[in-house]
Amino acid sequence: MYRPKKELHHTPSSVGLSFQQFKTILKDGNRVHGWFIPADLSTITILYCHGNAGNISDRLDTIQFLNRLGVNVAIFDYRGYGKSEGKTTEEGTYEDASAVRRFLIEEMGISEENLVIMGRSLGGPIAARLAALSNPAALILESTFTSAVDLGSDMYPWLPVEWLLKFEYETQRYLKQVEAPTFMAHSVDDDVVPYQHGQNLYAMINHSKIFVDLIGSHAEGFKETGTEYRESLQKFLEEHTPYRKNITEKSLD
Numbered sequence: 001m002y003r004p005k006k007e008l009h010h011t012p013s014s015v016g017l018s019f020q021q022f023k024t025i026l027k028d029g030n031r032v033h034g035w036f037i038p039a040d041l042s043t044i045t046i047l048y049c050h051g052n053a054g055n056i057s058d059r060l061d062t063i064q065f066l067n068r069l070g071v072n073v074a075i076f077d078y079r080g081y082g083k084s085e086g087k088t089t090e091e092g093t094y095e096d097a098s099a100v101r102r103f104l105i106e107e108m109g110i111s112e113e114n115l116v117i118m119g120r121s122l123g124g125p126i127a128a129r130l131a132a133l134s135n136p137a138a139l140i141l142e143s144t145f146t147s148a149v150d151l152g153s154d155m156y157p158w159l160p161v162e163w164l165l166k167f168e169y170e171t172q173r174y175l176k177q178v179e180a181p182t183f184m185a186h187s188v189d190d191d192v193v194p195y196q197h198g199q200n201l202y203a204m205i206n207h208s209k210i211f212v213d214l215i216g217s218h219a220e221g222f223k224e225t226g227t228e229y230r231e232s233l234q235k236f237l238e239e240h241t242p243y244r245k246n247i248t249e250k251s252l253d
Contacts, residue, residue, distance in 0.1 A: 001052070001148075001166070001167050002052060002078075002080065002081075002088045003052055003053040003054070004053075004054070004055060004077075004078075004080050004081040004082070004088060005053075005054045005055045005057075005058070005081070005082070006055070006081075006082065006083075007055075007057075008055060008056070008057040008082055008083065009057050010057045010060055011035070011057065012035060012037050012060065012063055014060060015060050015063075015064050017037050017063065017064065017067060018037070018038065019035045019036060019037045019038075020035070020036050020038075021033065021034070021035055021036075022034050022035070022036055022103065022107075023083075024099045024100060024102070024103040024107075025099075026079070026086070026095060026096070026099055027095070028086065030079055030084075030085035030086035031084065031085050032076055032077065032078075032079065032084045032085075032096045032099055032100060033076065033077055033082055033083035033084045034056065034074060034075055034076030034077065034084075034100060035056060035063075035073075035074075035075055035076075036072065036073070036074050036108070037063055037067055037072065037073040037074075037075075038072050039067050039069075039070050039071055039072050039073075040070075041070075042070055042071050042072045043114055043242045043243060044070075044071040044072065044114055044115075044116060044137070044237060044241055044242065044243045045071065045072040045073070045074055045104060045110050045114060045115055045116070046066055046071050046072070046073050046074070046116045046117075046118050046140070047074045047097070047100060047101060047104060047115060047116070047117050047118065047127075047130075047136075048062065048063075048066070048073060048074065048075045048076075048118050048119075048120075048123070049097055049117070049118065049119040049120070049122075049123030049124075049126040049127045049130075050062075050075065050077075050120060050121075050122075050123050051120050051121030051122045051123055051143075051219070052121060052122040054081075055077050055081045055082035056075050056076065056077050056081075056082055057082070059075060061223060062075075062120070062222070063075060065222060065223070065230070066118075069230070069233065069234055069237070070243075071116070071237070071243070074100065074104055076096065076097075076100045078092065078093045078096050079092050079093075079096055080092075084096065090167050090168065090169060093122075093126050094126060094129055094130070097126050097127070097129075097130045098130060098133070101115070101117075101130060101134065112134065112135050112136060112137070113137055113241075113242065114137060114241070114242055115136050115137060116136060116137050116138045116139070116140060116237070116241060117130050117131045117134075117136045117138075117139050117140070117180075118139070118140035118141075118142070119140070119141055119142070119144060120141075120142040120143055120144065120222075121142075121143050121144055121145075121192070121193065121218065122144075122169070123144070124141045124142070124143075124144020124145065124171050125144065125145075125147075125148075125169040125170060125171040125174060126169075127139060127140075127141065128141065128144075128171050128174035128175045128178060129174040131174075131178045131180055132174045132175070132177035132178050135179075135180070136180050137180065137181075137240065137241040137242070138180050138181045138182070138183065138236070138237070138240050138241050139178055139180045139181070139182045139183070140182075140183045140184075140185075140233070141171075141175075141182065141183070141184050141185075141201065142184070142185045142186070142214075142221075142222060143185070143186055143187065143190055143192075143193055143198070143214070143218055143221060144171055144186075144193065144197070144198070144201070145169075145171060145193045145197045146170075146171055146172045146197050146200050146201055147168060147169060147170045147171060147172055147173075148167045148168055148169040148170075149168065150197065151193060151197065171201060172200070172201060172204055175201055175204055175205060176204055178205075178207075179207055180207075181207065181208040181209070181236070181239075181240035181241075182205050182207070182208070182209045182210075183209075183210050183212070183232075183233060183236045184198060184201065184202050184205075184209065184210070184211045184212070185198075185211070185212040185213075185214050185221070185222070185225075185229060185232075185233075186198025186199070186211075186213070186214060186221075187213070187214035187215055187216055187217070187218065187221035187224075187225075188213055188214070188215065189214075189215055189216055189217065189221070190214075190217070190218045190221065191217055191218050192218035192219075193218060198211070199211075208240065210232065210236055212225075212228070212229055212232045212233075213225075214229060
């Protein structure tokens with residue numbers, strides 16, 4: 001299920017971004033490591049839950065994309081990934097995200113009304129669960145699945161996945177409990193998580209929501225879609241959060 005890398009081969013400074021490292025201690029004494037990348041005069045922080053493979057150093061394109069929207073980005077590694085300590089488990093990934101949220105609120109003074117939770121792929125159920133248990137300004141889900149069992153059944157229809165799989169990651173269950181405005185994006189060309197998963201999740205949402213069709217692969221859709229995705233996400237933030245536009249059009253280009 002998990003494909004972590006330990007070595008951080010790049011940092012945000014590799015793409016010209018200032019950042020600060022943080023570590024927060026878990027109940028078992030292990031520490032979760034992450035980066036906080038500020039944006040000038042920003043009122044919004046996005047807490048980003050990444051996908052399965054690699055670590056936070058493989059998400060510089062995402063960090064840069066979000067930072068150019070004029071928002072702070074807090075990104076962390078699940079236990080067992082990068083510099084985060086411990087063994088990766090489903091419950092552990094949930095606890096890791098909750099610990100980082102507490103750190104941002106209690107240690108960095110970020111108010112919940114200015115906190116947006118975002119998850120891509122495996123990060124989707126982690127972000128949805130966190131949003132269901134808290135009260136963020138908004139939730140962003142990209143290229144995620146209804147549940148691990150549903151995804152496994154799509155990938156291996158000849159196997160009794162529900163009996164074999166040790167993980168649940170029930171995005172659909174958590175999403176039903178979310179009250180925050182929700183932005184969803186999924187590529188019709190997704191080669192890992194079928195597009196229908198995104199459509200099924202979107203149909204479950206009974207509160208304020210928006211869905212954007214991406215183009216391109218599972219990992220690169222947010223980049224390959226380009227301007228439409230960026231502008232849709234910015235508009236969503238403007239309408240549903242205390243977001244203030246504080247970047248020039250030149251910096252977006």
